[in-house]
Amino acid sequence: GAVVSQHPSRVICKSGTSVKIECRSLDFQATTMFWYRQFPKQSLMLMATSNEGSKATYEQGVEKDKFLINHASLTLSTLTVTSAHPEDSSFYICSAARGTGELFFGEGSRLTVL
């Protein structure tokens, strides 16, 4: 099946620094990718929809300046957590929509901010 890969799978950073997470669709082109945040024992919360070549669409309550999303190519979307704080620690998951509309999820990236 289609593969979506995230990198890094785990990252630890100091408070105040920025962290970039990559999401790649390895065997198909994805005009649309999605970024989710998952808290422990909670469901996935959609943060934003990333559209290739245009600005991302953020869900209500998600800070655009805190979570920068770039979808510069049909196979890569990046999420940058700027000026990270401990409350930004979470599991971030991306998904990519293939032409059929079916979603394929990445493995997730666990961010820990000290």
Added chain:
Amino acid sequence: AQSVTQPDIHITVSEGASLELRCNYSYGATPYLFWYVQSPGQGLQLLLKYFSGDTLVQGIKGFEAEFKRSQSSFNLRKPSVHWSDAAEYFCAVGANSGYSTLTFGKGTMLLVSP
């Protein structure tokens, strides 16, 4: 607004026993329903989906789910659980088949005992 309720946070099943994971949804129109499985540290994998037609849908890994409109439910079942089925299971509802409007439940953690 659409919502999904998975009433069971944890379920423990003996290997070889049958399994039923509950999912109730709230949506004003005809829902598109999904079940995903997430292994530890992994992304989500689609088990099965219901868009229309036969209300009993078959998925991968021997799973099936039944859509019951009168009960607003989409319970996941498996006749005989294997130890490798231990994972977290998410039910999701969408407004269309394009997956972009998915709302996830909080998940049910399945534990399999010897």
